[in-house]
Amino acid sequence: MANRPRQKMKPALVTFLIATLLGTTACGTQKEPGTADPGTKPAPKPEPVELTMFYPWSGYPKEKFMEDAGNSIIKKYPHISINYVQNEKGSSYEALIAGGLKPDLIMTTDSSFAAVKTVGWDGDITELAAKNKYNFDAINPGVLKGIQAVDPGKIAGLPSHVNSLALFYNKDLFDKFGVPYLTDGMTWDQVYEVAKKITRLEGGTVYRGFGIRTGNFIGMNQLSLPVVDKNNKAVFNTDSWKNYIGNFARFYQVPGYGATKELVEGAKAYDMFLKDQTLAMLVQMQSDYPRESLGQKINWDVVSYPTLAANPGTGPQPNIVFYVIPKTSDKRDSAFQALTAILEGEQQKAFVKTGLGSVLKQSPAASIGADVVPDLKGKNAKSLFPVKYADLVEPNTYLGVAQGQVYQAFLAAVLGSDDLNTALRVAQENANKAIETQLANKK
Template identity: 35%
Template sequence: MRRTGALLASVVLLSSLLAGCGGGKEQGNAGGEAVVKPKEPFTMKIWGGGVTPQEFDDRFRDVLKKKFPHITVEYIQNGKGTTMPELVAAGDVPDLIRTDVPTLVSGYLDLQLGFDLTELVKKHQYDLPRFNQVFIDEIVDAGRSKALYGLPVPPYFPQALYYNKDLFDRFGVAYPKDGMTWDEVYDLAQKMTRTEGGVSYRGFSSNPVNMLRDNPFSLPILDPNEDRLADPEKWKLLFDNFKRFYEIPNNTIEKTSSAENTAFSKGNVAMMANQHSVYLTIPPEVNWDMVSYPVLPGAPKLMPQRGPAYWSISKTSEHKEEAFEMIMAMLSDEVQMEDSRKGIPTTLVKEDIKKELGKGHPVYSTKNMQAINVYPPVPYTTKRKAGLADVPGATQQTLMGTTFIDVASGKTDVNTALRTLEEKLKAELEKQKNK
């Protein structure tokens, strides 16, 4: 009896221990089933740069709320008092940050916020090849440390050739088509530049800055390895190709890049080289369509483009795991399909998503949106070697734009202009070195 009593006591003790463990779950309910403990609520701060709260809500908030009901999303737009340096100084660093390549160093890494996503990608067995490799390679190169500091969020900004259908109809000229060369576009521009009924019509306009910056050679302005203009011969080829359009009588370029960029919207310009962007506003009275960006002889048959922004995680975040899960949700096939249908180009390689571009949009659904998918995107522009002084991208682009306008308006020749541009770049480098 003593042995039986001791055995019974051991069984009772073991049962008590097992009941106390609970497997990480709450005590069983009346039916004997374990109840999962609710997740602790907390707030996730997301800084979206210049993206408006309305756009963020339209694209992402419902998805996040449904998938993460225990997390309150606080969205912060860049503005007075909410720039990233100001938030860092105030000790109010967001968990998720929308970064981009031009400001990755100054607006993220220099602020000691950099967090490498590589381990989280491995942990979640996340499929990086679902993205266009160009976009992944660019963020890794821009970080200068082989780290993966973000994942590409739409949109990116592919180049296209816009045209005014009403003007082509009025003058009995056939519309532009996909796959054209710049020589063919030049011939069209000559035909379409004219004066009729006292009204002047231009054959061609452009956004000079992004037309040069986003070029088919992926040519940088400042040389990646030396303190000089990158490959002047290629820049001369690009300048010579574009300036001839502005030498057509009565197709004079506007005095500023911004004015030239909006010339097409006035309704008296036949064609425009520009990005496809949901932020580009063309008035409804302009009956436009688009074709693929023209091909330049000697250049790859690729589509020039401006890369996307990226979702990054701050090193200081206490919620890195959940932040990465949110990134995965915002970059899911389902969200990118909805983006694509709104006219926002996907960062994925998936053809079914590409084919839906603009089909759910009242304007884009009537346009040749597949024009941007005729050619693959060009590789990214090589960044300056680590350790070298650099000139802010916006400064480089402004210098390039004003230089081209001087050439296109006949104030100087190409060779002189490029030498002057190099001198200005070197002067800017000296300013950076002396800071």
């Protein structure tokens, strides 16, 4: 508070103040009589600053960004405004740079960061954190380790939220066939035995035990198996990958399943689980939990992502969404301040409300109540998020190319068009050809 202008005191008032000071007991710290209180000067009002926030994809308008995160930044730092730019046309980073784009913040993911670094938009926030006395202790160690892994020796940015995988199940189908409900901490072998018990033909309807909605079980594999090495060579034709893919392929080879390409791929699996309700268990992103508020009527629950004997107690790799502060920005201090607002507890709880994973060590999901997320009332909500994430594989520009081929090998094995050994060998050859073509086109 600013000091008021001093006025000359009347003698009677001076006598009263001295008497009051002398009569005060010594229970606290006292100033010497006659010593003036210097007061506290108000902090200078920050100059207005506009941050250019770049979203490198399309389909995420400014209104949604502000609702999800931008408003929390402005609430904490009113002097900051956001110039939001999304890549609506899918332009290359090089074309955007040529057009004059100079972002102060870039949203990216662990699998997309390599493209950001390629054009020189990366940045190390280590010094910014030290300057602002920022404590990383509140962040989930696996998430922080993941961000450090994308650019070894640096801290590439601050996290926003995490996407992960979870195992959902239809309680009515378990009841129908007298199968005990799933529990946290199960292994894939245990889940496989459950799937076998449920898969059957009954009353003219085929009931299936298990399905996967997304191919992310490959990119987020819980053994942290690499698909591309530092020399841009595909490296997934290995025994480890064979065992990992075989773990999931066996679910579709249970007698009576009747696997087809349509049934295996994500959209149909989701319909069988949510609409037809003939699929008992479904692996999908945790943010896609059924919502009664949207008219999705199903008696469901969720358990932690099952584990493998080769890496017990470990969930999938996190799909980390984080913000980079480019080294080319001249507003890095303000950008760092903005990001700290996203990491505060209330904002993280808001992410959880929409089904996104918190990046905090103590996830608000564990204590979130039905008054905050009515669709999670009575659900095992804490298991939407793993206790321990698997280590991230080393980022590479061609991860997507290689992971796509691994998925093709998985499909070939499930559908019986190739044995798994052949399928992985062919897929690796195809991946290397595709990578070589892309490398040649860059020359």
